[in-house]
Amino acid sequence: MELKIFKNPEEIGEACGKLYADYINSNPRCVLGLATGATPLPTYKCLSRMCGEGKVSFKDVSTFNLDEYCDIPKTHKNSFYTFMCENLFSKTDINMDNVDFLDGNADPQEESERYAKAILDKGGIDIQLLGIGRNGHIAFNEPADSFSDEAYKVKLTDSTIEANSIYFDDIPMPRYAVTMGIGSIMRAKKIILIATGKSKAGAVLDMTEGPVTPRCPASILQQHSDAVIFLDEDAASLLR
Numbered sequence: 001m002e003l004k005i006f007k008n009p010e011e012i013g014e015a016c017g018k019l020y021a022d023y024i025n026s027n028p029r030c031v032l033g034l035a036t037g038a039t040p041l042p043t044y045k046c047l048s049r050m051c052g053e054g055k056v057s058f059k060d061v062s063t064f065n066l067d068e069y070c071d072i073p074k075t076h077k078n079s080f081y082t083f084m085c086e087n088l089f090s091k092t093d094i095n096m097d098n099v100d101f102l103d104g105n106a107d108p109q110e111e112s113e114r115y116a117k118a119i120l121d122k123g124g125i126d127i128q129l130l131g132i133g134r135n136g137h138i139a140f141n142e143p144a145d146s147f148s149d150e151a152y153k154v155k156l157t158d159s160t161i162e163a164n165s166i167y168f169d170d171i172p173m174p175r176y177a178v179t180m181g182i183g184s185i186m187r188a189k190k191i192i193l194i195a196t197g198k199s200k201a202g203a204v205l206d207m208t209e210g211p212v213t214p215r216c217p218a219s220i221l222q223q224h225s226d227a228v229i230f231l232d233e234d235a236a237s238l239l240r
């Protein structure tokens with residue numbers, strides 16, 4: 001895994017946004033794996049701006065998102081689908097027919113099979129964007145006894161509920177989500193993980209310098225042949 005350290009989240013957003021724009025410009029029909037949360041926002045801001053300036057077009061790009069909550073409608077204001085529409089899709093020229101999402105209200109097994117086939121039919125994910133949880137999770141793959149493979153329904157941990165419930169002001173945060181599995185993430189040709197802030201420093205240390213273990217799901221990225229980790233100085237502060 002390759003580590004790149006930047007001053008702050010804004011610098012990472014600019015660097016990652018440009019990396020994506022360059023990639024899309026040379027592969028206009030590429031398949032992107034996308035992530036939600038606070039971490040990718042500066043990257044989405046950069047890409048939205050560049051699209052507005054005519055420097056990149058999402059017209060032929062296909063996307064798959066990592067995860068979605070169960071038990072809320074797709075269009076609820078806190079769904080990850082709404083998050084993506086508000087922070088990226090509505091600000092680009094993407095064709096919404098090329099946007100695919102896990103359905104948190106479908107039968108989990110059937111949905112997992114549908115998603116795996118849809119990704120395969122598009123030729124696989126070219127670049128997968130990831131954040132990391134304070135407990136080392138990637139997507140909603142929480143610390144566990146073994147690594148998952150394809151998408152599945154997961155019970156969220158207290159750490160994740162504590163981190164994300166700040167976004168839920170009208171209803172209690174869902175306790176379950178559907179998430180791409182570790183196997184589906186690892187099959188992406190390239191992986192970009194962004195971590196910013198002091199609260200991620202421990203997870204970043206475990207991911208990069210600890211053993212590969214499902215107790216720190218992100219540690220599996222040590223075994224990916226093209227994983228690039230973008231860190232700000234705070235997130236990198238515990239590295240040796």
Ligand code: PGA
Pocket residue numbers: 036037038039040131132133134137138139
């Ligand atoms: P965050 O979430 O970007 O909101 O910190 C990242 C994650 O939990 O994977």
